[in-house]
Amino acid sequence: MLQLEQVSKNFGGLPALDEVSFGVPQGQIVALIGPNGAGKTTLINCITGVLPATSGRIHFRGQPIEARQPHQIARYGISRTFQNLKLFPRLSVLDNVLTGLTCEGGDSILMAMLRFPYLRHRERQLKLRALEALDRFRLADKAHWPAAVLAYGDRKRVELARATVGRPDLVLLDEPVAGLNTEETAEVAEQLKRLRSAGHTLLLVEHDMELVMTVADRVVVLDSGRCIAVGSPDEVRSNPLVLRAYLGQMEATT
Amino acid sequence: MTSKEKFGYFFTLHRSGLTVLALSLAVLLFPLFEDNPYTLGLTNLIAINTIVVLGLNLFIGYAGQISLGHAAFFGLGAYGSAIGSTTFGLPPWPTMLLVAVLVALVALLVGIPALRLSGHYLAMATLGLNFVLHTILLQWDEVTGGPSGFSGIPSLALGRFEFADEFRLHYLLWGVALLVLLLCLNLVRSGVGRGLAALAGDEVAAAALGVDTKTAKVKVFVLSAVLASLAGSLFAHCYAFVSPDSFNIFVSADLVIMVVIGGMGSVWGSLFGAALITVLPEWLDMFETYKDFVHGGILVLVLIFLPQGLVTGLIETVRIRLALRRSKDAAA
Amino acid sequence: MSSQDLLQFIFAGLTSGSIYALIAIGFCVVNNTMGIVNFVQVDFITLGGMLMFSALFTLGVPLAAGLLLAVSGVALVAMLVERCGLRPCRSENHLVLIFLTVGLSIILRGLIKMFWGKNRMALPPLTPDEPIRIFGASVLPQALWILLLTLCAIALLTWFFYRTPLGLAMRAVASNPTAAAVVGIPAGRVRLTSYAVAGALGGLAGVLVTPITTLNYDVGVLLGLKGFAAAILGGFGSFPGAVLGGVGLGLLESLSAGYLSSAYKDVVAFVVLLAVLFVRPKGLLGK
Numbered sequence: 105m106l107q108l109e110q111v112s113k114n115f116g117g118l119p120a121l122d123e124v125s126f127g128v129p130q131g132q133i134v135a136l137i138g139p140n141g142a143g144k145t146t147l148i149n150c151i152t153g154v155l156p157a158t159s160g161r162i163h164f165r166g167q168p169i170e171a172r173q174p175h176q177i178a179r180y181g182i183s184r185t186f187q188n189l190k191l192f193p194r195l196s197v198l199d200n201v202l203t204g205l206t207c208e209g210g211d212s213i214l215m216a217m218l219r220f221p222y223l224r225h226r227e228r229q230l231k232l233r234a235l236e237a238l239d240r241f242r243l244a245d246k247a248h249w250p251a252a253v254l255a256y257g258d259r260k261r262v263e264l265a266r267a268t269v270g271r272p273d274l275v276l277l278d279e280p281v282a283g284l285n286t287e288e289t290a291e292v293a294e295q296l297k298r299l300r301s302a303g304h305t306l307l308l309v310e311h312d313m314e315l316v317m318t319v320a321d322r323v324v325v326l327d328s329g330r331c332i333a334v335g336s337p338d339e340v341r342s343n344p345l346v347l348r349a350y351l352g353q354m355e356a357t358t
Numbered sequence: 359m360t361s362k363e364k365f366g367y368f369f370t371l372h373r374s375g376l377t378v379l380a381l382s383l384a385v386l387l388f389p390l391f392e393d394n395p396y397t398l399g400l401t402n403l404i405a406i407n408t409i410v411v412l413g414l415n416l417f418i419g420y421a422g423q424i425s426l427g428h429a430a431f432f433g434l435g436a437y438g439s440a441i442g443s444t445t446f447g448l449p450p451w452p453t454m455l456l457v458a459v460l461v462a463l464v465a466l467l468v469g470i471p472a473l474r475l476s477g478h479y480l481a482m483a484t485l486g487l488n489f490v491l492h493t494i495l496l497q498w499d500e501v502t503g504g505p506s507g508f509s510g511i512p513s514l515a516l517g518r519f520e521f522a523d524e525f526r527l528h529y530l531l532w533g534v535a536l537l538v539l540l541l542c543l544n545l546v547r548s549g550v551g552r553g554l555a556a557l558a559g560d561e562v563a564a565a566a567l568g569v570d571t572k573t574a575k576v577k578v579f580v581l582s583a584v585l586a587s588l589a590g591s592l593f594a595h596c597y598a599f600v601s602p603d604s605f606n607i608f609v610s611a612d613l614v615i616m617v618v619i620g621g622m623g624s625v626w627g628s629l630f631g632a633a634l635i636t637v638l639p640e641w642l643d644m645f646e647t648y649k650d651f652v653h654g655g656i657l658v659l660v661l662i663f664l665p666q667g668l669v670t671g672l673i674e675t676v677r678i679r680l681a682l683r684r685s686k687d688a689a690a
Numbered sequence: 691m692s693s694q695d696l697l698q699f700i701f702a703g704l705t706s707g708s709i710y711a712l713i714a715i716g717f718c719v720v721n722n723t724m725g726i727v728n729f730v731q732v733d734f735i736t737l738g739g740m741l742m743f744s745a746l747f748t749l750g751v752p753l754a755a756g757l758l759l760a761v762s763g764v765a766l767v768a769m770l771v772e773r774c775g776l777r778p779c780r781s782e783n784h785l786v787l788i789f790l791t792v793g794l795s796i797i798l799r800g801l802i803k804m805f806w807g808k809n810r811m812a813l814p815p816l817t818p819d820e821p822i823r824i825f826g827a828s829v830l831p832q833a834l835w836i837l838l839l840t841l842c843a844i845a846l847l848t849w850f851f852y853r854t855p856l857g858l859a860m861r862a863v864a865s866n867p868t869a870a871a872v873v874g875i876p877a878g879r880v881r882l883t884s885y886a887v888a889g890a891l892g893g894l895a896g897v898l899v900t901p902i903t904t905l906n907y908d909v910g911v912l913l914g915l916k917g918f919a920a921a922i923l924g925g926f927g928s929f930p931g932a933v934l935g936g937v938g939l940g941l942l943e944s945l946s947a948g949y950l951s952s953a954y955k956d957v958v959a960f961v962v963l964l965a966v967l968f969v970r971p972k973g974l975l976g977k
């Protein structure tokens with residue numbers, strides 16, 4: 105579904121990504137792991153067009169997307185969450201989730217100003233879908249709160265709801281459980297599996313190895329911008345390169 | 359549901375519509391209680407300013423950009439209509455539309471290059487445009503009348519019904535202002551409006567959600583320029599006289615103050631800000647001397663203590679209090 | 691048109707260009723450290739002229755002392771503006787901060803109007819007004835002073851930014867604010883200093899230019915806007931760009947006033963600005 109070929113990104117000469125190539129097959133959860141500063145967030149930014157890749161090709165459903173604008177990529181059906189949450193604090197929780205349905209609007213300012221009946225009808229449907237999404241993430245009772253007053257865990261779930269409400273084909277999740285407790289983490293794991301069975305494809309950036317090992321179908325390991333291993337969780341777990349670069353660190357600390 | 363709950367639900371669901379309705383009623387009845395032409399003249403000015411401020415507020419509050427030259431579009435509308443309908447003798451209504459289209463083109467010309475960049479280049483570009491326009495209005499006196507202004511502009515009419523006195527103008531101007539208010543309310547409560555709110559909140563996040571940020575900024579800029587132009591045309595026909603000093607950069611600054619005081623991104627705030635800054639000089643006698651302190655002081659105090667503006671700031675404070683209390687209740 | 695006229699126009703352009711450059715650098719300094727357009731810069735210029743006027747005619751000090759007094763006075767006021775006007779605002783939102791400078795500018799202009807009145811005043815030039823002839827063009831001594839003092843100011847600034855720890859800190863903040871905060875550069879001091887520098891530059895520009903123009907409470911507005919245009923022309927944020935933009939703008943302006951029409955002289959700056967935004971939006975030396 106998503107295919108990366110030798111994607112590189114330099115920040116003023118310093119390589120943050122170095123010829124990264126891998127694929128994300130349809131309907132799977134692919135985990136992208138690597139130590140801090142490995143370039144995981146940078147990779148997501150390149151895929152979503154926030155940062156233009158210095159070189160390399162990115163194909164989504166066979167189409168090249170590396171030269172597209174972020175909003176065009178979003179409209180192809182790729183959504184994302186942000187590592188350091190980007191909710192709109194002044195909007196209500198419901199409106200925040202509704203912004204995840206922007207791609208389905210596509211109508212002009214003039215139409216919106218005149219508020220044609222068909223728009224009113226569609227607005228109601230969108231609202232229902234947003235409420236459903238909030239329900240899935242057990243946030244329905246807070247739908248009308250301003251996002252600014254939510255607790256951290258709730259904010260993360262609002263971001264997840266916003267990223268998935270539009271039924272995108274591919275969801276890029278940047279550390280969805282960082283900062284959550286074990287209970288909340290388990291809940292997010294359930295959600296991720298449910299998204300997979302609903303037909304979504306997920307690229308999951310995560311430091312939490314337990315989560316990665318339980319939900320991922322494939323694991324891609326990044327170290328200093330280089331892709332050092334790709335395989336099933338078990339393969340990766342026993343890969344000596346990975347152990348040295350990454351798991352070794354983890355074991356040392358746990 | 360008890361009938362009381364039902365009523366409350368109905369009220370929350372339709373609160374915007376009901377407020378517009380109440381306001382329309384108030385506008386309709388106002389001249390019956392207050393027929394002093396001076397007061398009506400003042401409220402008419404509020405209506406005109408409201409139209410400009412609504413557009414400018416969409417741009418500042420929803421596109422997250424700064425225009426410090428909206429008086430230029432206001433002035434272009436006013437002088438465009440004045441010259442078109444007086445010098446060339448064109449019919450006023452079509453002239454108004456034609457001028458609005460021309461102003462939209464000017465806005466495109468300024469907006470596309472300046473909004474391509476991130477950062478606040480548009481603030482400078484619009485300020486420059488405002489300055490250029492003001493200079494032209496002063497210097498090109500064979501066309502604009504120069505510093506002494508342009509007079510003899512015909513009043514607007516519908517058939518034989520001329521909008522010639524304050525009483526009739528009240529209904530015309532407030533009718534248009536309420537219409538624009540309604541259109542803006544529709545816009546901000548639509549999907550497009552949410553996209554724009556996202557844009558003002560965080561450009562990267564908005565783009566990731568599928569908002570075409572660059573185009574959206576230009577579109578809203580053009581829309582706000584068109585509204586300013588329409589208000590300018592109304593202004594010209596309403597006073598039958600225009601002079602360059604109604605459109606200098608200090609007027610632009612006042613428009614920004616109206617937006618900020620009401621609340622950036624608040625439709626109702628625009629109405630409040632326009633009303634407050636328009637009537638303020640009438641309330642304060644010694645105003646001429648201290649105008650700068652009052653205007654600047656209000657702006658600075660609001661920005662420091664309630665950066666969302668008086669209306670939005672207060673509403674938001676209440677909303678947050680309520681939500682926090684509810685969460686505490688839920689926890690207990 | 692003779693070559694003497696041309697030379698005359700070039701001298702006039704260089705003179706006003708130096709003033710624009712000083713103002714433009716003031717805009718850039720604040721932009722680089724805080725990321726905002728500082729509209730109070732406009733009033734620093736007026737204030738420079740006004741303080742010079744009071745120093746000369748109320749206190750009766752000699753010219754050189756008056757100049758120092760005026761420049762440091764404006765720097766002080768600028769620091770006050772930062773401390774009491776901008777610091778209390780906790781918002782990080784650039785829109786809020788920029789509008790705040792607009793509000794502060796309105797207040798400062800009101801204060802100036804209250805202290806010095808609305809009348810036009812005249813400030814004497816630094817040395818008596820006998821034109822000097824250079825290559826057949828007659829040049830006012832004040833113009834030479836302007837060129838000389840602008841060069842001095844630029845040299846002093848270069849020394850400050852490249853040879854002092856505080857200057858280094860300011861450059862660090864300009865190139866990467868987050869990283870600078872992480873390594874413990876005092877953000878408050880940097881902001882305060884940037885305002886002081888901007889104020890001093892604006893004040894100097896005001897002291898130097900008002901003997902040529904006139905002095906009244908809003909003389910700074912137009913000059914300030916042109917300085918801003920110069921900053922964007924050169925590439926907003928770049929110091930060499932600001933100098934180049936200022937001088938370029940000054941030359942364009944005086945040549946177009948000389949050869950085209952002087953009624954629209956003040957418009958040239960903004961027409962050029964719009965054209966630059968259209969053709970090369972990052973300015974001449976922008977990155």
Ligand SMILES: Nc1ncnc2c1ncn2[C@@H]1O[C@H](COP(=O)(O)OP(=O)(O)OP(=O)(O)O)[C@@H](O)[C@H]1O
Binds near residue numbers: 115138147187
């Ligand atoms: N905008 C930028 N400019 C310059 N360097 C950057 C930029 N963004 C990231 N980098 C650098 O690129 C490298 C990769 O960063 P990235 O944020 O992608 O790491 P990461 O794998 O997401 O780390 P973490 O696990 O901490 O989130 C880092 O060395 C970082 O300093």
Ligand SMILES: [Mg+2]
Binds near residue numbers: 144145146187278
């Ligand atoms: Mg990261």
